[in-house]
Amino acid sequence: MEALFSTEGVNPQHSFRRWRETLVGRGVPLEQARLDDGPFAAKLEAASVGPLLLTRVSHGAVRSEATRALIQRNGKDSTAVVIFKLAGVSTRSQDDRSSVQRRGDFVVVDHRPAAHESTTGSQSLFLELPRERLESVLGSTKLYTSLTMGGDVASAALTVKFFHDLVRVRDRLDPDSAARMASVGVDLIVASIAERLAQEVSRPLHGTVVVQRAKAFVEAHLGDPTLDPPHLAGAVGVSLRRLQELFHERGQHISDWIWQRRLEVTAKRLADPGCAHQPIGTLAFGCGFASQAHFSRRFKERYGSTPREYRHAAVTGADIRAFRPLRRF
Incomplete structure (x- = not known):
């Protein structure tokens, strides 16, 4: 990873002050105070993998607080942060x-008031994601902020290992592979949170969690052309009838949700310059469509244009927000 800052070589009397100045300069909305009197060491490193920016932070024992004023000044209220613990111990508090x-x-x-304390030798990997990417599947971040996803959750253990390996091999990935692996990583994060929520919530919220888990499974398996309501019900461990009832309670149909997400993801890839060299059929098949003709018909019904017209508009700089869905599922 690229080193952005290190206290190595800095006068120990000034190392903590320099560290705080570095955080302020990089727009990190934290007030920090030391928790011991020993020599303070810190390091800040970063690496990009496709669209993701991964930041590795190492530092001594500190207490950090994100205040409302600092958060407003930072201007990142549309994102949430995923933090992988690499060394040391941290205690975090947010949303009660x-x-x-x-x-x-x-x-x-999330970018709301929060506090945490870390021991000496703390090291973490930070990943900032659009909040909408999490909430579109899992619901409000208030359901899972400051909720530890640990090794006892199988998908969480897999997710942590995936990102550890991704950082290690990132330089060997071409741009397309890096973007695909970044997308896989985000899907794993969503699936891990959904699994952890299933362990946490009380019975009245169980239906919400089942739907969240189902949506997370859809996100992770969009490219599977066999994904359908019975398959999905079996994957989340409920009967098809029960899953249909839960979706209907939320004004949705299972099959409509699957097709909606397939179309939305394909539309995003059509507008992505990194996917410009990929044939439209390849993008469609990658999102679970069995044929390009079927995809084109569904796409035009939803967006009012052909996939080729949509891609051309994105490439030429037109405002693709003009292609608003003509109908909702």
Whole structure:
């Protein structure tokens, strides 16, 4: 990873002050105070993998607080942060929930008032994501901020290992592979949170969690042409009838949701310059459409244009927001 800052070589009397100045200069909305009197060491590193920016932070024992004023000044209220714990121990508090993270755990925090304490030798990997990417599947971030995703959750253990390996091999990935792996990583994060929520919530919220898990499964398996309501019900461990009832309670139909997400993801890839060299049929098949003709018909019904017209508008700089869905599922 590229080193952005290190206290190595800095006068120990000034190392903590320089660290705080670095955070302020990079727009990090945190007030920090030391928790011990020993020599303070810190390091900040970063690496990009496709559209994702991964930041590795190492530092001594500190208490950090994100205040409302700092957050407003920072201007990142449309994103949430996923934090992978690489070393040390941290205690985080947000949205009336407190939790502890150790090596191998990860946690989500939002840009709202929060606090955390870390031990000496703390090291974490930070990943900022659009909040909408999480909430479109999992619901409000207030359901899972400061909720530890630990090694006892199988998908969380897989997610942590995936990102550890992704950082290690990132330089060997071509741009297309990096973008695909970044997308896989985000899907794993969503699936891990959904699984963890299923362990956490009370019975009255169980139906909401089942739907969240179902939507997370859809996101992770959009490219599977066999994905259908019975397949989905089996994957989340409920009867098809029960899953249909839960979706209907939320004004949705299972099959409509699957097709909606397939079309939305394909439209996003059509507008992505990184996918410009890929044939439209390849993009369609990658999102689970069995034929290009079927995809084109569905796409035009929803967006009022052919996939080729939509891609051309994006490439030429036209405002593709003009292609608003003609109908909702």
